[in-house]
Amino acid sequence: MAQLLPRRAGRRTNVGLLALLLVAGGTGVLAFAVGSPGPARLVVAAHGAAGLGLLLLVPWKAVVVRRARRRPGGSGGVSLGVATLVTLLTGVLHAVGVTGPWSWSAGVPVLHLHVAAGVGTGALVVVHAWGRRQRPRATDLDRRGLLRAGGLAAGAVALWGAGEGLLRLTGAPGAGRRVTGSFERGTDDPAAMPVTQWISDPVPDSPAPVLELVSGGRRVRVPMGGLDRGDTVRAVLDCTGGWYAAQDWRGVRLDRLLASVDLELPAGGSVDVVSVTGFRRRLPLSEAGGLLLATHAAGRPLSAGHGAPVRLVVPGRRGFWWVKWVARVEVVDAPWWLQPPFPLQ
Ligand code: HEM
Ligand SMILES: Nc1nc2c(c(=O)[nH]1)N[C@H]1C(S)=C(S)[C@@H](COP(=O)(O)O)O[C@H]1N2
Ligand SMILES: [Mo]
Numbered sequence: 001m002a003q004l005l006p007r008r009a010g011r012r013t014n015v016g017l018l019a020l021l022l023v024a025g026g027t028g029v030l031a032f033a034v035g036s037p038g039p040a041r042l043v044v045a046a047h048g049a050a051g052l053g054l055l056l057l058v059p060w061k062a063v064v065v066r067r068a069r070r071r072p073g074g075s076g077g078v079s080l081g082v083a084t085l086v087t088l089l090t091g092v093l094h095a096v097g098v099t100g101p102w103s104w105s106a107g108v109p110v111l112h113l114h115v116a117a118g119v120g121t122g123a124l125v126v127v128h129a130w131g132r133r134q135r136p137r138a139t140d141l142d143r144r145g146l147l148r149a150g151g152l153a154a155g156a157v158a159l160w161g162a163g164e165g166l167l168r169l170t171g172a173p174g175a176g177r178r179v180t181g182s183f184e185r186g187t188d189d190p191a192a193m194p195v196t197q198w199i200s201d202p203v204p205d206s207p208a209p210v211l212e213l214v215s216g217g218r219r220v221r222v223p224m225g226g227l228d229r230g231d232t233v234r235a236v237l238d239c240t241g242g243w244y245a246a247q248d249w250r251g252v253r254l255d256r257l258l259a260s261v262d263l264e265l266p267a268g269g270s271v272d273v274v275s276v277t278g279f280r281r282r283l284p285l286s287e288a289g290g291l292l293l294a295t296h297a298a299g300r301p302l303s304a305g306h307g308a309p310v311r312l313v314v315p316g317r318r319g320f321w322w323v324k325w326v327a328r329v330e331v332v333d334a335p336w337w338l339q340p341p342f343p344l345q
Pocket of ligand 3: 196197198238239240241319320
């Protein structure tokens with residue numbers, strides 16, 4: 001019995017840590033996928049709480065670790081612990097914002113370091129937990145078990161709330177970040193807005209000479225010079241690298257452009273927007289009225305880095321939807337979600 005009790009406590013600690021890590025990983029990826037303020041606030045708050053909540057279990061985990069070190073075998077624990085700490089540290093560094101959205105080294109956003117560390121942690125969790133599978137027990141769902149889980153969740157949320165409060169009290173730069181966690185960079189000043197690529201897409205040497213529009217077997221070529229039709233929208237470009245900027249974008253609404261060349265617009269379906277470099281995103285056609293093919297930002301023509309001669313503006317979606325250097329727009333039958341959730345280049 002004396003042997004059993006600490007063992008059970010250890011199991012619960014491990015299950016708690018695993019649950020928090022799963023929530024942190026899941027909401028981390030979700031935080032990149034959602035762009036609208038309401039859901040983003042929830043997801044990002046849950047992410048911060050789950051991540052910081054890990055710290056609450058450190059005292060218990062220390063006991064588990066001390067006991068495990070007396071037994072031979074077992075591996076991966078040290079690297080997992082280090083990876084988790086690096087992930088937490090970079091996450092908090094980003095949220096505090098003392099380095100701005102960029103880290104102190106080589107202009108790499110500290111958030112990218114965080115995501116890399118988070119993904120590494122995820123891989124190590126799988127390795128570490130595989131050989132130590134903890135079976136669920138009926139008592140996990142009894143009153144006490146639920147109270148414990150609820151207590152952990154409440155503690156995690158309280159810790160996150162305290163952190164946010166502290167940022168505001170101290171006036172740390174992070175107090176002003178957007179609900180997605182992004183910092184303002186270059187609003188109304190496109191020249192001050194970072195030029196960023198999703199992975200490795202190069203700024204093309206020569207822009208596409210015409211914009212190709214394709215629908216229902218028809219293909220129409222529109223000269224790039226004919227795309228500034230005075231449609232405007234103010235929208236926030238919010239990069240998953242941790243910065244955002246609001247601009248007045250100008251160009252032509254996608255639905256108007258397609259209608260102006262008498263292209264078929266089916267009720268359902270999607271639209272593929274493809275850059276001259278092959279970077280592509282598929283959007284529901286029902287959103288076409290909210291999409292802008294922009295030639296200008298803040299009254300000036302787009303720079304090469306920001307997508308000249310024409311880029312897509314997708315209000316409410318994260319930066320990786322805002323295809324730069326658009327060369328082709330194609331109406332397709334396939335649903336918009338039938339594509340990799342994130343771009344591949
Ligand atoms: C085990 C994995 C992870 C852990 C433990 C973790 C933990 C954390 C923590 C503690 C913060 C700081 C929150 C705050 O202080 O308010 C944070 C921020 C953030 N993390 Fe993670 N994270 C993990 C994985 C990921 C992944 C995989 C992504 C994205 C793909 C991600 C995206 C973010 C973002 C966008 C923020 C900024 C949110 C904000 O500013 O409040 N995280 N993370
Ligand atoms: N063709 C192409 N378009 C792209 C990207 C890219 O890599 N290639 N990156 C996207 C990402 S991740 C962001 S945040 C925005 C950045 O726009 P900016 O460089 O004008 O600031 O462009 C998007 N459009
Ligand atoms: Mo981005």
